[in-house]
Amino acid sequence: MSYRLPDERVEELLSTVLQSGKIDRERDAAFLVYDLPYLREKVDAMIAAFPKTTLHAIAVKANSNPSILSYLNDTGIGLEAASVGELEIARQSGYSPDKIVFDSPVKSRQEIEFALQQSIHLNADNLMELERIDKTLQKMSSKSNIGLRINPQVGVGTIAITSVSGEYSKFGEPLKENRQKIIEAYCRYPWLNAIHLHVGSQGCDPVMLGNGICKVFELVCEINDELEQRGFNHRIRIFDMGGGLPVSYYRNRPPISMQEYSDMIRKTCPELFDGRFQLITEFGRYVHTNAGFAVSRVEYVKRHKSANTAMIHVGANMFIREAYHPGQWHHEISVADQTGRIKTQEPEESWVVAGPLCFAGDMLERNVYLPPIEEGDYLIIHDSGAYTLSMWSEYNSRSKPRVFGVCGDLVTERLGD
Numbered sequence: 001m002s003y004r005l006p007d008e009r010v011e012e013l014l015s016t017v018l019q020s021g022k023i024d025r026e027r028d029a030a031f032l033v034y035d036l037p038y039l040r041e042k043v044d045a046m047i048a049a050f051p052k053t054t055l056h057a058i059a060v061k062a063n064s065n066p067s068i069l070s071y072l073n074d075t076g077i078g079l080e081a082a083s084v085g086e087l088e089i090a091r092q093s094g095y096s097p098d099k100i101v102f103d104s105p106v107k108s109r110q111e112i113e114f115a116l117q118q119s120i121h122l123n124a125d126n127l128m129e130l131e132r133i134d135k136t137l138q139k140m141s142s143k144s145n146i147g148l149r150i151n152p153q154v155g156v157g158t159i160a161i162t163s164v165s166g167e168y169s170k171f172g173e174p175l176k177e178n179r180q181k182i183i184e185a186y187c188r189y190p191w192l193n194a195i196h197l198h199v200g201s202q203g204c205d206p207v208m209l210g211n212g213i214c215k216v217f218e219l220v221c222e223i224n225d226e227l228e229q230r231g232f233n234h235r236i237r238i239f240d241m242g243g244g245l246p247v248s249y250y251r252n253r254p255p256i257s258m259q260e261y262s263d264m265i266r267k268t269c270p271e272l273f274d275g276r277f278q279l280i281t282e283f284g285r286y287v288h289t290n291a292g293f294a295v296s297r298v299e300y301v302k303r304h305k306s307a308n309t310a311m312i313h314v315g316a317n318m319f320i321r322e323a324y325h326p327g328q329w330h331h332e333i334s335v336a337d338q339t340g341r342i343k344t345q346e347p348e349e350s351w352v353v354a355g356p357l358c359f360a361g362d363m364l365e366r367n368v369y370l371p372p373i374e375e376g377d378y379l380i381i382h383d384s385g386a387y388t389l390s391m392w393s394e395y396n397s398r399s400k401p402r403v404f405g406v407c408g409d410l411v412t413e414r415l416g417d
Contacts, residue, residue, distance in 0.1 A: 001042075001045060003248055005291070010342070010380060013033050013406050014033060014295060014336060015339060016411060017031070018338075018339065025297075029313040030296040031401045031404060033404050034404070038290075038291045039071070039072070039287070039385075051275070055101075055279070056076075056077045056078060056280075056283065057078040057099070057101040057121075057280055058077055058282070058287055058288075059082070059282050062390060063287075063385060063386050073095060078099030082105075084114070098121075101120070102120050103196070113140070116142035119143035121146075122144050123146075123148070124146065126149075130185055147240055149172035149197065150195060150197050151165055152199065152216050153169075153175055154208055154212045154215060157200050158203040159204075163200040163201075163203065172198075182223075191234075193234060194236065194238035195216060196280075197240070197241065198244060202246050204244055206246065210264050220239065221271075241265075243281060245258065247289045249383045284386060290383050294401070296312035296379050296381070297313060297376065298312055299312065309351070309353075310352070310353050310354065310373050312353065312356070312364075314364075316361065317357055318393075320393060323364065326366065333379055333382070335371045335380075336377065337377055338377065345371040347371055352365065389401070
């Protein structure tokens with residue numbers, strides 16, 4: 001399986017959608033396309049890389065489209081929710097409570113009680129939240145598995161805003177400063193049977209991710225030894241290693257595969273794979289990113305002595321990070337004609353690719369060499385399946401683009417908002 005969709009496959013998918021009769025050429029000035037079989041291949045590769053008992057809770061924040069999530073439900077995966085809104089999306093998408101992990105760092109008492117009532121796996125962000133959970137459990141019973149998020153403090157990646165494991169982080173309990181307090185919490189609360197970490201997302205080296213897992217696993221061994229020495233019967237039996245495996249947004253930069261990542265962890269922490277722990281993963285970007293791409297009609301071509309500008313219908317409303325941090329985020333762009341055929345002419349001019357919003361920074365590219373662009377052409381923004389539509393901005397109150405899923409010649413007309 002290729003780590004991203006080849007141009008030939010993108011062209012085939014786009015042409016299939018355009019010729020399906022299910023798209024309004026004028027109204028659908030922008031839309032997303034997902035390769036549904038490829039999406040399942042990504043999930044299958046993830047499942048194959050870990051023990052069969054692993055719960056793969058895909059991060060809803062990466063792609064919150066209910067129809068896409070429903071489409072993946074029969075693979076046996078679960079979902080990770082970072083808010084009550086995402087919990088509701090998970091439920092609407094058909095996922096049972098035992099397949100949902102709730103990770104919000106700012107849970108109200110009401111939200112905690114709701115998750116416990118539904119027997120949803122709950123990861124507390126901090127020691128104060130554990131106190132709230134304990135008070136709630138004194139009033140009710142629950143079948144929820146409950147963990148505590150640990151910040152292993154292994155460093156920051158190349159993109160600071162997606163790195164959550166520095167010496168300071170707003171997430172979790174810092175391991176270095178609060179190690180003993182963490183151990184005491186596991187001794188105090190017999191219902192605390194899981195542990196959770198997340199080092200970061202794009203820009204974080206897989207070795208750093210693995211180091212975070214190892215540091216928290218060392219803590220787990222220390223906690224379980226302490227519980228045994230004190231004569232307690234409960235143990236940590238669930239290890240939630242989070243997600244964050246980087247993907248590639250470039251055609252010539254293959255990323256680490258899921259199997260390679262799993263093998264790396266297995267080599268350094270073999271006990272995690274021998275059956276004594278249930279594993280939970282929370283990958284999102286890995287599953288969705290390369291399976292989808294965005295398409296926008298070129299509405300106007302503006303020429304100026306200093307720049308050629310292609311004016312399109314998506315920008316910072318869907319590609320927030322790229323517009324605000326262009327040096328850290330990148331999507332390759334192709335030009336297609338009105339039939340969906342990708343232009344292969346050698347680029348001769350540089351282009352600005354500008355979105356429709358009313359501020360000057362609404363640009364996807366500021367100096368990109370592309371084949372000749374004409375009004376009515378389509379620009380394809382590759383690898384847009386994750387952290388795009390789920391981050392939609394309502395600035396200027398523009399409508400969300402439609403989402404199409406393709407499986408063979410079958411085009412799913414609308415996959416929700």
